[in-house]
Amino acid sequence: MTHSHVSLASLTTMGVGGAAGTYIEADCEEALIQALREADGQGVPVLLLGGGSNLVVADSGFPGLVLAVRHRGVQTSGSGSVIVEAAAGEPWDELVAWAAARGLAGLECLAGIPGMVGATPIQNVGAYGQEIADTLVDLRVWDRSESRMVTLPAAACHFGYRSSAFKVTLRNRYAILSVRFALRSGLPDMPRQGELARQLADLGEPPSVTGVRDLVIALRKAKGMFYDPTDPDSCSAGSFFVNPVVSVEHAEHIRRGVSLDMPRFEVDARRVKLAAAWLIEQAGFPRGFRMGRAGLSTRHALAVTNRGGASAEEIVGLARHVRAGVLQRFGVALAPEPMLVGLALEGEASRP
């Protein structure tokens, strides 16, 4: 289906963004590939769209083709570990629910993350100590450079913390068509993340896959990290900044200057990861901090939110202000987690 003058604000959870030059919803692989072939052949820029939950689009919109990936389907194979292949347009949380209902473990801590299956490899979606790199086997993609279908093994994705090759060296090269995960029957691993692990321990019995999923969703709802258009705290792109990795010396300098209780997580002998939300709050931006119609979530300082009718410039203006404050106070340059389309923070290249 082809449409013109479709507003990207209506297709993204942040609720900002001007019109798409052209908008196509592809409900089968063939339609997706056909639209890509034509656009690439004519040199038309393409923005692949899943659920729009990790995108901040400029008020001027996107001048090329916005191609919504909407083909669905889930298949299983294998014995021992169960191989689940999900189409890129399958809603992610529905896949997690489907797996949990069958007692298949491996995705349950990722419950309640908005968006589609096809976008999950882009930033190696993760939460509560689990990430898709833990279970992803391979993915089928359309290679836009060579006009052919390819299967990429997990190793080719170069997954890292909230990153993959699709965000860096392979950006815009592939359209992800389907993803295969290796899940296992039985009890889930005991989650590593403190808050979730504590709550599960309070239950007093080994958690089921469904039990973990339900608890994760409850935790997300309490933090405004479960997308609900009527809850302004969730009208965001999730965490706006990734947790920064700094040298042990730099972290120690901040810790001594601010608080000995500073949260930090060892990466290796020389580097530690800091909590971006903690840095933001310590730099003077409490939860609920507002600049016009943009504000930090009242329940999570890491989420930049649209409080109602904000423009993309207002959203990015707040993000720039917070980033500058953290840089000035701690010498740490926060990097954005969502894809910015036609927008840039200081020192960031405009995308795509």
Ligand SMILES: Cc1cc2nc3c(=O)[nH]c(=O)nc-3n(C[C@H](O)[C@H](O)[C@H](O)COP(=O)(O)OP(=O)(O)OC[C@H]3O[C@@H](n4cnc5c(N)ncnc54)[C@H](O)[C@@H]3O)c2cc1C
């Ligand atoms: C309330 C809330 C909570 C969130 N919590 C988390 C969290 O806990 N952990 C986490 O990791 N993320 C979280 N996110 C971010 C987001 O939900 C994930 O990154 C999600 O995977 C994005 O999926 P999407 O389909 O909405 O992608 P979109 O926003 O539509 O697209 C994101 C990027 O992927 C590209 N893309 C989309 N589909 C394809 C495809 N088929 N092939 C190639 N490229 C494609 C797009 O072009 C774009 O660059 C949260 C977001 C919100 C709003």
